[in-house]
Amino acid sequence: MGLQRKSKNLVLTKSEYEIFCLIKAGMLGSCTHLMNENERDELIKTGGVKGEKFPYALTFSSAKNDQILQQVQIGQVLDLYCEKKLVGQIKVESKFKNDKSLNNIFSSNTCSLEDLGEICIGGEFELFESKIEQSKQEFLHIKKTLNARSITAIVSSFDPLHRGHERIFRWTIDKADLVVVFLIESYEENGLDFELKHKFVQSFIQQYIPKERVFVFPLKDIAIFHAHLNPKLEGIIAKSLNCTKIVVGQNHTGLGMFFDNNIPRTMLDEFAKDYGIEVVVLPEFVFCEKCKVAVSIKSCPHGSHHHIKFNTTSLKTLLRLGIIPPPVFMRREISFIILAHLFPNRFKHMQKLYNDLFATQGIIEERKDEEFYAQLLKLYQITYMV
Template sequence: MDLQKRNKLFIDNEAFITLSMMQEGLLYPVTHLMNAEEDKKVNETKSFNKITFPFSFILAPAGKKNEKILKQLKKDEIVDLYCENKKVGEIKTEEVFKIDKNQRIKLIYGSNDINNPNIARTFKRLGNYAISGKLKLIESPIKKDLQNVKETIKRTNAKNIVGIIANANPFHRVHERIIRLALENNDIVVLFLAKNLKNNGIDYETRYKVVTKIIDKFFPKNRVLIVPLHNTYIFAGLNEVIMDSLVIKNFGCNKFLIGQTHEGLGIHYENQKTKTIFDILKGINLETITINEYVYCDICKTMVSQNSCPHGSHHHINYHSEALLELLKNGIIVPSIMMRKEANAIYLSSLFKNRFNNLQKLYFDLIPNKGIIENHSEEELYIALSKLYQTTSMT
């Protein structure tokens, strides 16, 4: 068909990123858009090619225009994919088939209660018809990060590569402790920094800046790789840990470090043994390491595992991300036992841009200096204030 007369399907950025993951091999064993027969089988068996996969991988874009186009597509016809008014790829049509939206939502989330805002959003962007066929994307937002990890593993001849997923919203001392623990017995740590399509706290760019700053300054060079993990709908609900495991494995990791309190872990007891969701996974050869919750003990005067500290919870200070985020959003410097001053400085200068009327004079009046007013950034002021808060001789 003439390029000018080709039909077009319009997808959103979430669909584009998810398709990119599939094309780059991050969702293996899935390598293509599934047809009706595959859709039914995977939804029933929760596996594909003998490897656990919780639901079928399909493209069913919403919208009246998309539905009209899908209904008239013929086998082997090429249809262009557009995202944000730009051509991003094409599909050679194999089959178009009707789907059950309610069933798909329940398979993904474990519920189809549209009172849940995430479920309602996914339901809205899901159409009634899916298309299968050969997909070809023009470019991929995933490829560069994947290549970097694979090349680093090859260059360093790394044998033990552990993946860690973190929101780092915000990045605090426990995150650091976990990464250090992972480095003790592994060659490389791949830190997957969640990149949510909907901002639920501090924006990704600021979180990435903080993590990069801390890793570059306080960790061994080139042993911690930071990778954005695009948190699309396939990572929602009950299947988050399964999809995380697939992506981590396909990035080249052979270990997955996860917190014992992770909701998706599904810890339970069976025949007097502790079981998790990993016990039912098939074909995903990934060593999983669960870690205990860390707290700061005001008797031990250090960060401890709850399992290793003899003092009660009334002596423990918890690293609750929501509480730390609340402090930052109110312009309060988080205590140094919970977060580094470098992180505080970046977060606060990002959340409260141009906060001070006369920054240079304020710095000159409060902070030891050379006797002349010099140019300083808001980050430098926050770091200097944090150092003053750590002074103990008059407390």
């Protein structure tokens, strides 16, 4: 990219920068640049560009950068900054008025028109570092090593990971050569930290399922997947990795599920035809008091009055109060990791407390908070005095 006529800088939020990374890595379709005005207009008329459908315009506008965009000239190269760090450059090849009625990938969750910029720019750009691209290359290497042909995608925040999620994992692995798990940000106000979620998801995969057949693709700091408002975006990133299936739950927000002559339909049906990817809608999983196991509401013969739901909001409430959720909802190991993160250094004189309460076989070792929770739960499960 030529560096002539460089002028001012564009300051990006973390989410905007990560969207740039998604575009450049080809994770949002074959367009790896910011669209120009003609491409945007084609999207408005046909719902896509060059025969490829897409729900959002890949054009950049920003209220906080609007003054700079007003002044920029065609052919100028702008530096891209994120968190005071130079992250890339863009050559402005097109400049045009923003159509605020059109969904823009950088403002897909913006409700107020006042937060949208007046000017859009298009053009080629380069990024000096991209974790998205790194993850993509790691995935492609694993795919090649396994010679995977049947690849299934799961998109979830796992906030937190519960027994219902486990059923989805196992069902998916049974029917695929390789599973890619797109880990997205939490959208609730009391959502768990992304790095914490990444840690316990990886821990579960390492311990309880064939780890060589599951790849976790982190989508940190990206707001466009919040609340699953547009499942088409999830299908698009899955297709970008040549996934053959994408698995969603019937309670997936934005799925728009309905029945036509007793046949379940969703807003993804048309998308599946256009992109050549199979969409699998799984029923809701619950714990049945009669079956004594996690089941789907479709396969269980007992009524809802016997079903205990995996309510993520309630589980997080327990955890934030420092209470270990019953193992019927979540694996103990997951709870221990979360509690140790939420309440660091919770116990004073941990070693003495541990030695006083639990059998140690005379061996004195430094204990972690996770080990303390594990031993404490074992004592709770001793019932001979009841």
